[in-house]
Amino acid sequence: xxxxxxxxxxxxxxxxxxxxxxxxxxxxxxxxxxxxxxxxxxxxxxxxxxxxxxxxxxxxxxxxxxxxxxxxxxxxxxxxxxxxxxxxxxxxxxxxxxxxxxxxxxxxxxxxxxxxxxxxxxxxxxxxxxxxxxxxxxxxxxxxxxxxxxxxxxxxxxxxxxxxxxxxxxxxxxxxxxxxxxxxxxxxxxxxxxxxxxxxxxxxxxxxxxxxxxxxxxxxxxxxxxxxxxxxxxxxxxxxxxxxxxxxxxxxxxxxxxxxxxxxxxxxxxxxxxxxxxxx
Numbered sequence: 001x002x003x004x005x006x007x008x009x010x011x012x013x014x015x016x017x018x019x020x021x022x023x024x025x026x027x028x029x030x031x032x033x034x035x036x037x038x039x040x041x042x043x044x045x046x047x048x049x050x051x052x053x054x055x056x057x058x059x060x061x062x063x064x065x066x067x068x069x070x071x072x073x074x075x076x077x078x079x080x081x082x083x084x085x086x087x088x089x090x091x092x093x094x095x096x097x098x099x100x101x102x103x104x105x106x107x108x109x110x111x112x113x114x115x116x117x118x119x120x121x122x123x124x125x126x127x128x129x130x131x132x133x134x135x136x137x138x139x140x141x142x143x144x145x146x147x148x149x150x151x152x153x154x155x156x157x158x159x160x161x162x163x164x165x166x167x168x169x170x171x172x173x174x175x176x177x178x179x180x181x182x183x184x185x186x187x188x189x190x191x192x193x194x195x196x197x198x199x200x201x202x203x204x205x206x207x208x209x210x211x212x213x214x215x216x217x218x219x220x221x222x223x224x225x226x227x228x229x230x231x232x233x234x235x236x237x238x239x240x241x242x243x244x245x246x247x248x249x250x251x252x253x254x255x256x257x258x259x260x261x262x263x264x265x266x267x268x269x270x271x272x273x274x275x276x277x278x279x280x
Contacts, residue, residue, distance in 0.1 A: 001033030009052035012259040016243040024211035080192035095135035118218035122180035141185030161239035203232040
């Protein structure tokens with residue numbers, strides 16, 4: 001059993017992060033396995049070294065331990081570029097020059113509505129069919145979902161989390177409408193998008209169970225598809241319940257009142273935080 005906690009250094013860790021990290025570590029320890037930390041810092045505009053340092057400090061304070069060195073995604077951009085090239089060689093990618101404004105305008109007709117999938121607004125396909133040879137600087141790279149569905153018709157994954165436990169079938173043809181042609185190569189960072197980087201790294205690091213919040217469950221079929229297209233193994237998934245505030249809203253990094261550092265500053269002990277979630 002290998003689990004991982006993979007935060008982005010774009011703000012302070014909050015109680016939801018603490019619960020996720022502690023859950024992943026506890027599940028690995030119960031199985032006699034390993035718990036990994038990975039820094040997902042592909043968003044270079046928002047990632048900060050001081051937030052990364054705070055992640056290490058807060059997690060150590062909570063009692064989390066992991067092997068070193070820690071994988072930092074920004075150090076391995078060539079790996080992700082190679083994965084994109086593999087998909088492009090199979091005719092699965094096309095360049096896209098559309099801005100967010102272009103996409104909203106294309107979807108503004110009343111009869112179209114604004115379909116939203118697990119990766120945001122479903123792309124209307126404006127650039128679909130463009131050859132890779134037409135790629136220009138600043139273009140994004142999108143997955144041709146219809147082509148992917150032709151190559152891989154059905155997939156499945158196992159979920160062990162409390163809300164969706166069981167075996168789930170993925171009908172890739174349904175992703176054509178529900179998710180659309182998702183971005184895999186980002187135009188704003190010149191790098192790979194989250195979905196591709198995460199499946200690449202989980203496979204590379206031998207992660208056998210992905211522990212994360214229930215808000216990411218709907219993205220799992222997309223990632224299982226990418227695993228199949230790249231010939232990568234599919235781990236088990238454990239989507240845990242989200243930690244919410246008194247109004248029922250899930251915690252976010254902007255919610256500094258719930259930041260782990262705030263509880264530390266107020267004198268709460270690691271044991272008290274752990275007991276809040278039923279650990280120890």
